[in-house]
Structure formats: C-alpha cells, structure tokens
Amino acid sequence: MELSPERLAELSTQGPRYTSYPPATELRELSVEAVRRELARVAIDRQPISLYVHVPFCRSLCAYCGCNVIPTRDRSRGSAYVDTLATELALLVESLGRDMPVSEVALGGGSPNFLEPSAIRQLNNAIETYFQVQPDARRSVELDPRTTSSLQIVTFGQLGFRSLSVGVQDFAERVQDAIRRHQSLEQTRALIETARDNGFTDINVDIVYGLPHQTEETFAATIDAILELAPDRVALFGYAHLPSKLPHQLLVERSGRVLDRFERATLLLLAIDRFARAGYLHLGLDHFARPDSALAHAAEDRRMARTFQGYVERRAETILGVGTSAISSTSRAIWQNELQLSAWEQAIASKQPPVARGFLLTRDDQIRRALIERLMCDGEADLDALGNDLGIELTAYFAAELEQLTELQELAFYDRDAHAIRTTPLGRLLVRNVCMVFDRYARPGQARFSSTI
Numbered sequence: 001m002e003l004s005p006e007r008l009a010e011l012s013t014q015g016p017r018y019t020s021y022p023p024a025t026e027l028r029e030l031s032v033e034a035v036r037r038e039l040a041r042v043a044i045d046r047q048p049i050s051l052y053v054h055v056p057f058c059r060s061l062c063a064y065c066g067c068n069v070i071p072t073r074d075r076s077r078g079s080a081y082v083d084t085l086a087t088e089l090a091l092l093v094e095s096l097g098r099d100m101p102v103s104e105v106a107l108g109g110g111s112p113n114f115l116e117p118s119a120i121r122q123l124n125n126a127i128e129t130y131f132q133v134q135p136d137a138r139r140s141v142e143l144d145p146r147t148t149s150s151l152q153i154v155t156f157g158q159l160g161f162r163s164l165s166v167g168v169q170d171f172a173e174r175v176q177d178a179i180r181r182h183q184s185l186e187q188t189r190a191l192i193e194t195a196r197d198n199g200f201t202d203i204n205v206d207i208v209y210g211l212p213h214q215t216e217e218t219f220a221a222t223i224d225a226i227l228e229l230a231p232d233r234v235a236l237f238g239y240a241h242l243p244s245k246l247p248h249q250l251l252v253e254r255s256g257r258v259l260d261r262f263e264r265a266t267l268l269l270l271a272i273d274r275f276a277r278a279g280y281l282h283l284g285l286d287h288f289a290r291p292d293s294a295l296a297h298a299a300e301d302r303r304m305a306r307t308f309q310g311y312v313e314r315r316a317e318t319i320l321g322v323g324t325s326a327i328s329s330t331s332r333a334i335w336q337n338e339l340q341l342s343a344w345e346q347a348i349a350s351k352q353p354p355v356a357r358g359f360l361l362t363r364d365d366q367i368r369r370a371l372i373e374r375l376m377c378d379g380e381a382d383l384d385a386l387g388n389d390l391g392i393e394l395t396a397y398f399a400a401e402l403e404q405l406t407e408l409q410e411l412a413f414y415d416r417d418a419h420a421i422r423t424t425p426l427g428r429l430l431v432r433n434v435c436m437v438f439d440r441y442a443r444p445g446q447a448r449f450s451s452t453i
Contacts, residue, residue, distance in 0.1 A: 003269055003425055009261035011410065012453040015432045015442065017285075018376050019308045020334055021369035022359055024327065025449070026441050030335055030358030038333045039095035039353075042318050048103035048134060050316035051127065052308070053085065054323030055107060056341065057114040059147050063180040063251035064169070064211065066240055068325035068339055069110045078115040079122075081323075086126040088322045088348050099132040103316050106309055107141040108165075113148040117155040124159045138163060138314075140202075145191040146183050153191070157198030164195050165204040166231075171222045174213040178255035185225050192229055202294060205231040209267040210239035210451075212256025219267050223274045233289040234280065235310055236271055238264060240450035264453050268429070284377050285431055287311045304377045311377065325356075331366065334359045364440070367392065371421075372435045379431060380422045395419055404437050429453065 016023035042049070054068070057078060061071040093100070105127060115123065127133065140163035141156055168188060169181060176182045192203055205226055209219060226234060241258045243249040252258065259267070272282055280288040281296050283304065289296040298304040298313035305315035308327050319329045324344045327336045335358030338344040347354035361369070367390055374381040387394040395402070402414045402421075411427030412434045414420075427434055432452040436442040 003429070005262055005265040005269055007410075007426065008265040008269070008429060008453055011426070011430055011433065012261050012265070012451055013433055013436075014449045015436050015452050016439070016449055018372055018432060018435055019306060019310065020327070020329060021372050021439070022334070022361075022365060022441050023439075024308075024334070024336070027334060027336055027357040027359050030333075030355060030360070032353050032355050034333070034360060035335050035353045035355050035358065036095060038330055038335075039092070041332065042320075042330060043096045043100070045318070046101070047317055048101040049318040049320055050104035050106065050307075051102050051131065052106045052108065052319060052321040052326055052328075053112075053123065053127075054109060054321060054326040054337075055081070055112045055114060056110040056324050057081070058109065058111045058144070059114070060180070061248055062169075063178070063248060063255075064208065064239060065248070066242070066246060067110065070324075070341060075114065075116060079119045082115065082119045082123045082126075084345055084348050085123060085322055088354070089126050089130050091348065091351060091353065092320065092322070093130045098130060102127075102131045102133045102137055103314070104138045104140070104312075105133060106138075108309065109142055111144045111147060112141050113143045113152050115152075117151050120152065120155050121159070140165065140309075142167070143191060143195075145187040148191055150194055153194045153198050157195070157200065162200055163202040163204070164192075164200045165206065165235075166191060167206045168222070168226065169206065169208045170211060170214060170219070171225050172213065172218040174256075175211050175218065178212040178252055180251060189229060192231070202233070203229075203231040204233045204235060205229065206235045206237065207271075208237050208239050209271065210241075210259045210264045212252060212258060214259060214263075214267060216266060216270055220270060220274060223271055227274075227278050230290075232293040233287060233295050234275065236268070236275075236286050236288065238268070238286075238451055238453055242450070261451065261453065264451070268453055272429075284311050284379075285429075299377070302378060306373050306376045324354075332361055334361070366390075367394070367397065368438055368440065371398070371438055375421065375423070375431055375435050375438075379428045380420055383419045383421065398438065401438050405434075408434060408437065 056070045058069045058071050059073055139161040141161050142165045171185055275288045283289055283299045294313045305312050317331055321328045324341050325339045336356050337354045338356045344354045371381055383394040405412055405414050411430055412423045415422055430452050
C-alpha cells in the first residue's frame, strides 16, 4: 500500500499516545492508603523495579513544551529539591523495605542538568543507600545541550550512567525563534562527543515535526544534521499543540502558523524515508534505531516495551516515580505525584506519599493494557500467545472489537487463521487509531489528546 500524505492526513484523528493504559488523562482521585497498600504488594513481590526521578527545573520555558517544568535561574533550588527527594526515597523504603532491587534508574525533567555535580552525587548516594541497584541496571538521563557542563557529564559517567537523551526539536533558526529554544548543532555535537568520551554508549536524540516554519527542505536539513551525529536511536514526535491546557503554547502561534495535518504527514513520511535510507530501523510508533542498538535487538525479540519514557528495551513490572508530577505504575495501579512543588513538599514533610491522582486497574484494564502495548510495540498481536500469558481466550473476549476492525481495513485486520491482529504499513503509522478500538475510555477528537500523526 502506497503511503501518501493525503491519505495519512485524512485518516489521522486525536487520541492518546498510550505510554500507559489507561491513559494518564483517565487518572482520578486516589487515596494515600490505596497507594500504601499497593506498595506493600510490591514489597511482597520483591521483583526488580524501575526508578524514575523527575527534576522539574529549567533555566527557561520553551514555548512548545508539554512537560511539567519550573523555569528558574536560581541553581540553589536544585540542592533543596534533592534534599526533599532523599526524604521521599526514605519514605518509599519504609513501605518497600531496604535494598529493594532496582533494574533501571532514569532521570528526566525539566532538565536534570539543572543540578550541580554535588547535588547529582547526593541524589545518586541516596538512591544507592536505600535501594539495591543491580550491577547491570540501565542508568539514563536527559540533558540539555545549552546548559550542560563538561563536569556534569563527567559526573554522570563516573556514576555509571550510560544512556543519554538529548532534545533537539529542530535546528532551523526560524523554527527555533518560534519555539523560544535556540540550540546550535555545535552545542549538540559537543555534548554527545563528551558523553561518549565519558562512557555513554546509548545516545538518543529527540526531534519534533509540526512546528511553525518547518518545510521539507529545512526539516531534511535537520535530519541530515542528526544523522551526522550518528545517535543510536531517534525519537520523532509530532508537536502536540494544546494551548487551552498549556497557555504558554500561545507563544508558538504568535510566531507562525502551526502546521496542518497534510504538512505534518508530509514531514513524517520524509523523515521515515530519510532515516531508512541511512540504515535506521523504524520501531514502534515514533522511534528509529541503529540495527546494532539495544532497542533494535529488543524489538527483534519482541521484548520492546512502552512506558512513560517512551519505548524501552525491557520492562520492569513496577515503575516508581519520585519528584513532582512523577508517575508510578504497577500491574495493579497507576498514580501521579502532586504537580505543584509546594504541595509535593508539604506531603513529604507530613511523611505522606505525595499522591495527586491515580487509578486502580480492573482485570479488564490489565487485559486491554497488554494487548495495546503489543500493538504499539510490534504493530501486531498474537491473541493465542497473549491469551496464554493472561490466562484468557482473547478471540472471544474481544469479539466485538475484532468485528469493529472491519471498519479500519486500510489500517488493520484480524487474521482468523493465525488468530492475530495485524496492521498495514499505513496502520503502523496510525497504530493509535487501531488501539482506540480496544480502549474502553477512548473519546476520539478531544483536545487534550494529540494528533495521531
């Protein structure tokens, strides 16, 4: 099937990115006691967990940003924040017990490089004091090339961090003017080269399409510059313009017109073609990886998973988030910390889990989550194999949804002989449309969701 921008744009709709199921937009009031009970179950399970640390501070707020950030130039706030993080980690240990095994430590933001090297070491010491970080644990960090010092990179390298994610978005000057983020290729190259010199072996670069002033010519130039940096993986995101939820995004509109669906589809197909010609594999919805990368191997072995951090090469059944707005996820529940710094600090001072909202999963939620993750990661789902894992016959369970797939013939179909759901090449790009068939919370067209391209 030919992939045309016209058809891709026509079939695109609005929907969740499915970094979780149920989507984070479905989180509601959840009691502290419910979270405590879930942590007690995690303690009994004693399976290795993934630890996510959210550092909300940035020196400035980019106009396109959809993350929970606090813009400030007061670097002393980083040290005070780490002190409170250490207390939150100690509170977790009261529920989990000391030396809970950890298979992943991920630092995101905001900008984790807002922290001075001394604060970075203090945070790492707290994690290693309270938890048993496994020798082969994946340690990852997001860094901003505009504000990261060589000493910070050296510090992370010495502490065993080997995975790095770098935000670029676009190198075109007019686009950078529109999104209030000015970053040169030279700054980005210097960060990546210094990271490699200090032991980092897994480099990811984020770019965004759909921004004002992007054209095929300028976006191709950005992609070519990225290819010159030779990252191990690339995350290609469609810009989610939600000014009603994120008022600062109105600044983007003042600088130029946000691209329409056809223009977005054109840039997406251009990027897919350019990365493919350079030898990168297109994985899942929006990631590209070198064939020799850990993520590519995980995809080949059908081990790739989707979490709040995007696509990862292995899943921990439990992800515990610390810091403002951090999200935690287990097989039975999802919850998010207080979004406001003061509310988070107050809860920690009261020795309470800083829970803002959450969701207790039903058996139906668990079944649908497993299916949607396989579709998001593999572009298909073997219902017999998945049903065996879940202990249920899925063909009958999803009889109504499988019938609905007939309405999406250009995107997906049910292979009755193999008992498998398969997406078409077009459906792989619009896999979120397919997932919404199996999402009992789906409300297509709501503005709080991003476009499926």
